Amino acid sequence: MKLLILLLLCLFKVVLCGPKALPRSPQQASSGATATAILPHATVLGKTADGVESFGGIPYAEAATGQLRLKPPKRLQRELGTFDATGPAAACPQFAGSPDSLSFLEKVLGSIANLPFTQHVSGETEDCLSITVARPAGTTSNDKLPVLFWIYGGAFELGWSSMYDGTGLVNHGVDLQKPFIFVAVNYRVAGFGFLAGKEILADGSANLGLLDQRMGLEWVADNIGAFGGDPDRVVIWGESAGAISVMDQMLLFDGDSSYNGKPLFRGAIMNSGSTLPAEAMDSGRAQAVYDQVVNKAGCTDSVDTLQCLRDLEYADFLAAVSTPPGLLSYGGLALSYLPRPDGTALRESPEIMLQKGHYRPIPIILGDQQDEGTLFALFQSNVTSKSDLVEYLKTIVFLLATEEQLTDIVDTYGDGLSSVVDGSPFGTGLLNEVFPGFKRRAALLGDVLFTLSRRGTLEVMEEAHSDIPLWTYLSTYDSGTPVLGTFHGSDILQVFFGIKDNYAAQSIRTYFINFLYNLNPNEGLNDQYPEWPMWNAGKTMMDFKADRTETMVDDFRNASYEAILRNVEVLKL
16 A cells, blocks of 8 residues: 555656646746747747747636636737746646545545645646747747647646646757647646536536637647747647547537638647547536535525636635545546536537547547556455446446446456456556456556547547548557556656657657658658558557567457447446
């Protein structure tokens, strides 16, 4: 247990929180600015370090405070004058964990995650809708470089743009002689950005975090030219909830991603996330979260409960929306906050829209870590038998499914010794069964939510648009990690930050930057890395190992895949 707590705290600090920087006031004067960008409404001052010019926390929308809380973003059109962007972007309010949990492990993690040194280091505030830009030093407004638009993950409950320093990626592009502009968008998370319920739906205030992302893309279209970027060559990229957001951006408004007559992006990269089926905005599950928030806020007897939430002091509203289960908890996989169909922006559940072809068909890279489910399977130590697992899935995760439907899926993951040997972390035999049932649970959760749903997304896309190229991968470079294997989020360390800066990190970054330039990861490859086959041709995928890259057929755990397909209509969160 001590080992698990230490490991998870490291994940909070390194994977979820990323590199830290001291908070600062966005308007605070700085005499150390060494880079400048002239925008229509501002002169933006940035800093130079390690060969990269960075501009942090540039507002793209008005502060979502007061009566703009729980409202769609309002485009920023006022003059900013000379704006100091030399420091990190302030974080949107976070929901890292609940210290009110009855579980010892959850209580420890919830308390630690909510301490100031982990949660408030970037100046957490409702006034957080901003863009961060990083470019190679010396870039001018005439350069028209391609733009990599990053959407962070965090289960739609936590995350902020300054967790992700794009310096290493930008410098890798320079080394490849393929310089580019890195952009990270701040969007509202948790109850600030994804509160649901019939009141939210009636108010026209659904899926605010997705609308924030969309407005950030529109800001790029209007302003990135001043930084030397080309608004016609934008690729959107995200991990986990960020990858799901990338898919949602392809689905928003029935696939209409145009702005002022031009597409906002032309390609997409999704790490560990794609199609996330969800119950409706006014479903019973969604309404229960809204009602819980309202009750905690003391707004139950109000004539207008939504207005009551808007009138709350910030600290009271934060406490109210932090009441439901957090991600790293027994019921956290049900996701208290996530994008839900609203009939307008996200018209239907994503898997239905995909099947109907209501999405923007563009070249994509979509892949997963080998052991997506291990991190999330640590919090159900009492779920030991097959019947326990079926009951957990039925009562906590997939409320629309019957016992028979869930048993159909669970049966494909074996029982007894086979469920351990064939479980996740995969390929470790009898090792890593830290609790009875852990490895089977980890395999199933990872497959349903990530790895095998990825395959389903690709198959639907190929059927709808067989001419659009698709590439996919499985990362196995951390297969020796005890308990977790190549766990969900480990690509943030390996790919984004280059830790370890080994063959895997170098090769994946190279493929991604090639894709940014050419919408093809192979175009411009040297002999150092093999060609990455399109998934469309033979269902072939890449296996990224620590010291080499191999191809494999995307047909593993096919019995489980078929069972998931048979029951996909009820596997909604």
